[in-house]
Amino acid sequence: MRVDRKTFRRLVREAVASLPPELLARVHNVDIVIESRPTARDRKLAGIGPNDLLLGLYHGIPLTHRGENYNLVAPDKISIYHEHIEAICNSEDEVREQVRKTVLHELGHYFGIDDDRLEELGMG
Template identity: 90%
Template structure:
């Protein structure tokens, strides 16, 4: 397990987002990416996992594929990135960097309406 300070972790999240293809980022609107130490009980329930399971990230919002014509004037969707859980499965800062990128991509997949099974098929599970 590798641990880094919050400032460094935040920098790695910014780098991960900046490394995404511009054509993908151009389609992402009204989404905040936040860093949290660990998921809450509510987050675990939303993700359908137990208290001892690791959760690396969580998309909170309405996927693009489920938005109707009345979708407007809403608070931003949110992608939570859970620092302690990512650190728990990584041995080095480079592994943390790569896991953050995979987690951001995975959660953006949910934003675009892609479910976990399909993300797994795409190698983003």
């Protein structure tokens, strides 16, 4: 399902805005960016091959791994991959739901939750 960039950006903003305020209040110094597709470096970081889909990627140090010397650092980044999400969706509603799920998944990594636990929580 093709969704233009403006609509996709709106769906990402909606996903972030839908988060509970108490959760959103704990998110600091993180940029959420939309990228067309992952780079070779992103794929390597995610441990996937060149033909695998990657919907999102958290670039940073999870809250649970930050020590007392963690300060004056560039923002962490969450990349949301537009074309890969489109590739698995058949309608705008499916894109909306997948964007939300992907944003939540990557924020889970920000909070230090690993893929196995995210899967258990239904956010895999």
